[in-house]
Amino acid sequence: MSIEVSKLSFSYGDQLIFDDISFTAHDNQLLSIIGSNGAGKSTMFRCMLGLLNGYEGKVLFNGTDIKGLSIKEMAKLVAYIPQSHYPSFNFSVFDMVLMGTTTQVSSIASPGEKQIRNAQAALERMGIEHIKNRGYTHISGGERQLVLIARALVQEAKVLIMDEPTANLDFGNQIRVMSEIKSLTRDGYTIIQSTHNPEQAFQFSDSVLALKNGKILAGGAPADIFTEPLIQTLYGIDVEMQTLYEGKVKVCIPKCVIY
Template structure:
């Protein structure tokens, strides 16, 4: 499944947050969105999901304008993985994943055997069957993030939109989530994710889009686009980059002594 943004302008009501954004997401591609807080990443994601109306331009899904799809049809095609959060009610992990089937059910219908089988398959796919009967409120932040990915997979979408999927996770869980993202892409899932970590972009992304003050400041392969100069432009931080011995991707390190005498 492919997604295209064509000269897109987005925002809230009369307040424009970003404009002139043109990019494509190919089948099986991981596209990372990198930019500082306030650059418009979340607003752009909400617009891509159809939660906010397009202010100008258009969004095209497999050659069809996104506005042509009903909310339920959009949810069948585009899954959303928010940042992990603490739930208020102690639903089981299986029940949380089963909620991903809502778009496939008619109003007031209860999930059937097929829906439960798809939810269980999503848990198997992510190696989480051992947590199926645990309360969602009692598992770790990293485990919650994996449950949210499983819930999105239960929608059976062709595209995943992931909002900072490694935020607030410890190092081990960050690596596990990134590994699953790369594996899902190899299986044909199209993924767009936001992050503040250039190293994560180098690890999993086929391309990176740099969002700065609501416009694209760069788009292309990470090794080409993510330069110290562009990171300085985005975050006002001086960095050095290089490939460590035995490594297979660049790493980015801030110069902590920048600005000191």
Template sequence: MTACLSLRNVAIGYDGVTLFDGIDLDLTGGSTTCLMGPNGVGKTTLFKTILGLLPPLRGQILIGGRDITTMRREQIARHIALVPQAYQGDPSHTVIDIVVMGRTARLGLFETPGRNDMAAARRALDALGIAGLADRTADRISGGQRQLMLIARALAQDTDIIVMDEPTASLDIGNRLALLDQVRALAARGLSLLVSTHEPEQAFAIADRVAVLGRMQRFEVGAVDDILTAPRLRSLYGVELCLESTPSGRRVVTRSPAPPQAVSEV
């Protein structure tokens, strides 16, 4: 399958400081790739680089075979949408007004959203089961509903690729599970998703592949079971971890038991 997004030997950073080098990654339609790595390694910087907000320090980022450095911001936004960790805009805006903002990249310089744009926004809300929230303001819905609203905004943007920056970070377990169900549904629709997470269990639940920004600028990508091994997780996060399977077959990560303390004789 042809990659809709390709990174070729990419180095990322800002102000001339390289945070990570040697990133090679292909995203294809109908797949979910989880991006993992310790805090401060460069995951957010990588997202900003993919979105065209920062230039790559080296290498190429290609969208449909075209180098993003030759593309305008609005052209990139027609291919890649972002779902941030939380909504940071005006909380007095209604859900439908926020979702229709996803159409901005498809409007002319002085155009305002028209009937077709509003219809696209309502279809996105309906697809996520939150059409009934359309006229509520963002401060009158729950945290989980706000995350679904942000996904709806990305859907209304009508892109091939959706990038999600720790989308479950502030959610309770019920909303977290509901959102992961939506991620699986989006991939089933043929979209390509790149989702950053600190939770290996989420990668086991939703991902086809895992990309790891590791320590010492070591980049690895591959099938979930091949990448998320106990030794690699220990190296990645600096704590003793082990993998276990529940009776239902779900993979979970647990803290390795501490060795027994030696008892000194009196």
């Protein structure tokens, strides 16, 4: 499923958050959005999800404007993984994942065998089936993020929007989760993620969008846009970029004095 964002702009009162944003996320691809804190990434996601309605421009899913879709219709198309989530009640990990199936049953029915099997499969895919009976608020931040991704998978929407999905994970889990996210594109998912890790974006993304002060600074294939000047402009630090493994990996090394 393709996503087209056209001339998207949004303001909080007189404060312009982002302006004239246009891009396309294609079928079976991972698009990474990079930029410093306050660049407008999370707010843009909320507009794309229909959670903020005061924007200008259009968001199209397979050519359909989301402004004409109900909440339930949106839930069948797109799943959202936020940066963090703290429910009021200490549901079990399994129940948290199972909640992703609510659009598949009526409001007065309970999840059936299919939904239960899908929840179990999602837990196994993310490697967290061993904690399925633990309370969601009693697990680590990284484990909570894996639970949210599993919950998105059972929603059976083919678009996933992820707000810094590896922010709370240790290095090993970051690689495992990004590898799994990339594998989802081969299973027919279209995925948009925000990240503060340019190396991660280069290694796993099919395309990258760089935001600065609410504007698009650069966009395209990672190998085409990742340069030292881009990283310096985005984050305000001098870096040296080195290429490894015949161009498959780029590493950003800060030019700082080590005492």
